[in-house]
Amino acid sequence: EADIYQTPRYLVIGTGKKITLECSQTMGHDKMYWYQQDPGMELHLIHYSYGVNSTEKGDLSSESTVSRIRTEHFPLTLESARPSHTSQYLCASGRGGMSGEQYFGPGTRLTVT
Amino acid sequence: AQKITQTQPGMFVQEKEAVTLDCTYDTSDQSYGLFWYKQPSSGEMIFLIYQGSYDEQNATEGRYSLNFQKARKSANLVISASQLGDSAMYFCAMREAGSARQLTFGSGTQLTVLP
Numbered sequence: 001e002a003d004i005y006q007t008p009r010y011l012v013i014g015t016g017k018k019i020t021l022e023c024s025q026t027m028g029h030d031k032m033y034w035y036q037q038d039p040g041m042e043l044h045l046i047h048y049s050y051g052v053n054s055t056e057k058g059d060l061s062s063e064s065t066v067s068r069i070r071t072e073h074f075p076l077t078l079e080s081a082r083p084s085h086t087s088q089y090l091c092a093s094g095r096g097g098m099s100g101e102q103y104f105g106p107g108t109r110l111t112v113t
Numbered sequence: 114a115q116k117i118t119q120t121q122p123g124m125f126v127q128e129k130e131a132v133t134l135d136c137t138y139d140t141s142d143q144s145y146g147l148f149w150y151k152q153p154s155s156g157e158m159i160f161l162i163y164q165g166s167y168d169e170q171n172a173t174e175g176r177y178s179l180n181f182q183k184a185r186k187s188a189n190l191v192i193s194a195s196q197l198g199d200s201a202m203y204f205c206a207m208r209e210a211g212s213a214r215q216l217t218f219g220s221g222t223q224l225t226v227l228p
Contacts, residue, residue: 033215033216040202040221040223041220041221042204042218042219042220042221043158043204043218044218045215045216045217048215058215059215059217088156090156090158092158098144098145098146098165098208098210099146099163099165101148101160101163102158102160102216103160104150104157104158104159105157106155106156106157107156107157109156
């Protein structure tokens with residue numbers, strides 16, 4: 001059973017607000033990831049981290065930012081939410097290696113009005 | 114070019130029958146890994162099965178098996194004895210040795226199991 005948590009599960013917020021999506025894992029994984037997924041569509045990597053104080057942007061350009069101050073915590077922040085940010089955001093972690101699967105959190109469904 | 118191609122947006126299967134979900138991939142790496150994930154309507158991603166490029170045997174996990182044809186660059190998922198709970202979105206993904214170990218996902222196949 002994977003132990004990776006995301007809060008909130010659902011968020012409806014107005015344009016211009018600052019939001020932080022929380023992601024925590026208790027498996028001690030070094031590698032953590034954020035994906036963005038529109039309904040019924042593929043996942044796109046927007047940020048990843050290989051360890052504390054290491055963050056990189058993914059394939060899909062995103063206005064969000066991330067931080068990795070502790071191994072278990074990988075929050076994603078949007079300074080000023082816009083309707084175009086409406087999507088599902090999935091956090092994942094993994095032990096790395098070619099065969100290491102990524103364990104996913106339940107996701108946050110964000111709606112910006 | 115798409116790295117992972119899933120050509121079946123939607124599939125239907127009768128309960129207790131087998132179904133094959135197609136996945137083709139494109140890479141120039143010799144070392145890579147292929148994954149299948151299931152995403153129910155609740156939204157979470159559930160890992161199903163893994164196949165490494167150097168694995169000679171097709172991977173199997175319970176009712177899931179991966180039909181790996183390296184020369185054709187295909188990694189189809191076979192689900193045997195389908196159950197109603199198998200109704201979900203299924204994603205094929207690849208990790209390449211030369212791409213910082215990230216996963217690249219296909220567009221998914223929506224599987225519906227009919228009673």
